[in-house]
Amino acid sequence: MLVLKNLWVEYGEKVVLERISLDIVEKSFVSIIGPSGAGKSSLLRVILGQEQPTRGTITLDGEPLPRECGPDRGVVFQRYSVFPHLTVLGNTLLGLEFAASPLTARLFGGTRRAAIAEAEAMLEQVGLADSRNLYPAQMSGGMQQRLAIAQALIKRPRILLLDEPFGALDPGIRGDMHGLITRLWHAHGLTIIMVTHDIKEAFGLGTRVLTLDKRRHDPHAPQRYGAGVVYDLELTRKQAGEVPAPEPGITIDTKVNT
Amino acid sequence: MTANPGRRGALLLGAAPLLVLALGYVIAAAARHADNPADKILPLPGAMAAAMAGLLFEPDQLSGQYLFWADTLASLWRLGMGLGIATLSALCVGLVIGSLPPVRATLGALVTAIAVIPPIALLPILFIVFGLGETAKVALIVIGVAPFMIRDVAGHIGALPREQVVKALTLGANSWGVILRVALPQALPRLFEALRLSLGPAWVFLISAEAIAADVGLGYRIFLVRRYLAMDVIIPYVAWIALLAVLMDLALSHGSRRLFGWAHMGSR
Numbered sequence: 026m027l028v029l030k031n032l033w034v035e036y037g038e039k040v041v042l043e044r045i046s047l048d049i050v051e052k053s054f055v056s057i058i059g060p061s062g063a064g065k066s067s068l069l070r071v072i073l074g075q076e077q078p079t080r081g082t083i084t085l086d087g088e089p090l091p092r093e094c095g096p097d098r099g100v101v102f103q104r105y106s107v108f109p110h111l112t113v114l115g116n117t118l119l120g121l122e123f124a125a126s127p128l129t130a131r132l133f134g135g136t137r138r139a140a141i142a143e144a145e146a147m148l149e150q151v152g153l154a155d156s157r158n159l160y161p162a163q164m165s166g167g168m169q170q171r172l173a174i175a176q177a178l179i180k181r182p183r184i185l186l187l188d189e190p191f192g193a194l195d196p197g198i199r200g201d202m203h204g205l206i207t208r209l210w211h212a213h214g215l216t217i218i219m220v221t222h223d224i225k226e227a228f229g230l231g232t233r234v235l236t237l238d239k240r241r242h243d244p245h246a247p248q249r250y251g252a253g254v255v256y257d258l259e260l261t262r263k264q265a266g267e268v269p270a271p272e273p274g275i276t277i278d279t280k281v282n283t
Numbered sequence: 284m285t286a287n288p289g290r291r292g293a294l295l296l297g298a299a300p301l302l303v304l305a306l307g308y309v310i311a312a313a314a315r316h317a318d319n320p321a322d323k324i325l326p327l328p329g330a331m332a333a334a335m336a337g338l339l340f341e342p343d344q345l346s347g348q349y350l351f352w353a354d355t356l357a358s359l360w361r362l363g364m365g366l367g368i369a370t371l372s373a374l375c376v377g378l379v380i381g382s383l384p385p386v387r388a389t390l391g392a393l394v395t396a397i398a399v400i401p402p403i404a405l406l407p408i409l410f411i412v413f414g415l416g417e418t419a420k421v422a423l424i425v426i427g428v429a430p431f432m433i434r435d436v437a438g439h440i441g442a443l444p445r446e447q448v449v450k451a452l453t454l455g456a457n458s459w460g461v462i463l464r465v466a467l468p469q470a471l472p473r474l475f476e477a478l479r480l481s482l483g484p485a486w487v488f489l490i491s492a493e494a495i496a497a498d499v500g501l502g503y504r505i506f507l508v509r510r511y512l513a514m515d516v517i518i519p520y521v522a523w524i525a526l527l528a529v530l531m532d533l534a535l536s537h538g539s540r541r542l543f544g545w546a547h548m549g550s551r
Contacts, residue, residue, distance in 0.1 A: 075449050094452035105444035108451075110468040110545050119464065120454035130460045162548035173450075180454055 026051040026216060027072070027090075027184065032081035033251070034067050040251035041067045045081070047235070047254065054210060054217045056231035058224055063237040063252040065220040069188050072218060073100055085183075096120070099177030103189040106173035107161045113172055114157040117144040120180045144179060150212070151175045151205060167198035171205065178213060185210075187219040191226065203230060234258045326515035334515035338504075350504065354520075358501040359527070361417060362489050365424025369485075370478055372425070373432035374470065380433065381440025382466045383458070391437075398430035403491055410496060420492040427488040428481040435477040440466050472546035475539040479532055486528055 032045040041064040049055055057065050070076040072083065074094045083090040107116050121140040122130050132140050148154050151171040161169050170190055177185060191199045207230065210217055221227050227234050236256035243249045288296055312325035338351040380387045380394070406423055413419040443466065451461045493502030501524055508516045540547050
């Protein structure tokens with residue numbers, strides 16, 4: 026469904042990603058892991074449309090991806106994903122309000138009641154039905170991430186991008202969130218791309234695990250070469266639950282170009 | 284460091300230094316009057332009350348106005364106009380500068396340039412351009428506080444996490460939607476805070492403008508009666524200005540808590 030062809034991302038002299046070619050199948054759950062600075066988040070931002078690749082193309086169902094963020098791709102960041110000035114319900118409604126009226130970005134009367142019903146159904150799914158009038162500052166990190174997911178899913182995106190969504194949570198809460206995201210992934214038929222630092226999480230949730238790292242390294246100009254996909258593991262659905270998490274053994278390629 | 288005196292305790296503790304100050308003044312005044320019953324520098328409370336009663340309750344022989352109330356009204360009107368215009372411009376300009384980088388590049392330097400000019404230095408220009416009437420005084424307050432408020436609001440909006448903007452865009456917002464539903468609501472509590480901090484400077488500019496050219500106003504009266512060493516009028520006027528300023532500050536702080544409860548939750 027989502028096809029990346031020979032993608033390069035460069036910031037001036039610094040090459041972050043090079044030669045990324047991927048074909049992401051509909052309804053897959055792709056985990057992206059790799060050491061810090063390997064361009065995991067850059068890749069996510071490019072798919073999101075927040076940044077543009079310097080070379081290469083991204084197509085969605087054969088069509089070039091719009092060059093800006095849009096409602097077809099939802100996102101949940103590690104932090105700052107919810108709006109502090111809106112209640113749980115307000116945060117969830119926001120996506121519907123933007124769609125309904127570009128000028129006032131608000132809903133009134135019957136359409137508003139229908140939107141509230143839809144938002145409440147979504148909050149029910151993420152387990153926040155009883156917290157509809159709380160503000161984010163009154164909620165724990167896990168609840169805020171649940172809200173961020175509900176907020177994104179109400180737009181019915183085809184692709185959900187997760188940037189270390191559970192990185193700041195306690196291990197117990199993280200387990201709950203894994204269950205939640207798996208449930209929602211099945212229920213909504215989503216295609217999920219998740220960046221994570223947690224290898225266990227990557228293999229536990231994903232149907233496909235990508236490892237980004239630098240293939241080549243020039244010690245005199247470390248910025249010269251970008252990261253590419255060094256491992257691309259397809260896990261069948263049955264395996265995804267069974268494969269024991271391997272040792273976090275991402276080795277940096279030692280073939281030095283001198 | 285963590286001992287909290289509680290609401291009533293804090294009120295008492297806060298009032299104590301004020302009471303000590305007042306008591307110290309009365310003792311000093313009494314001592315001076317013991318030496319010289321005609322002393323004008325530190326008038327006794329009774330003398331102040333008598334002088335103020337004339338301004339409060341008796342119409343002025345020349346204009347037929349109750350001077351104290353006319354002064355208060357004139358000053359508050361100027362202050363309100365000045366702060367109102369400054370607040371409105373801070374909201375509009377600050378919001379646009381903060382949210383749209385091209386506008387920030389265009390107007391940011393201008394606002395900074397105006398902000399670093401001492402406003403009092405512009406007062407002669409304002410008097411020449413706008414005449415000696417109300418406009419110049421209001422303009423001084425606006426020029427004095429608006430750049431600070433604009434920069435404060437713009438800085439706050441500019442520092443909103445990038446994630447929020449991206450998230451709003453993925454929820455289907457356009458730029459206008461982001462300004463209206465993400466930037467504006469988060470700018471408002473900051474605007475209240477900036478307005479509170481601007482009250483002090485605004486009073487300074489008001490009193491300065493009134494001292495130089497006016498025929499009514501709290502600052503005008505203080506500088507007028509200074510010629511007669513009329514401390515029995517000056518001291519109550521200063522106390523009145525302080526009271527007005529404190530009340531405005533309290534109203535703003537209370538209003539912000541009422542209107543933007545969410546902005547005051549994080550500080551737990």
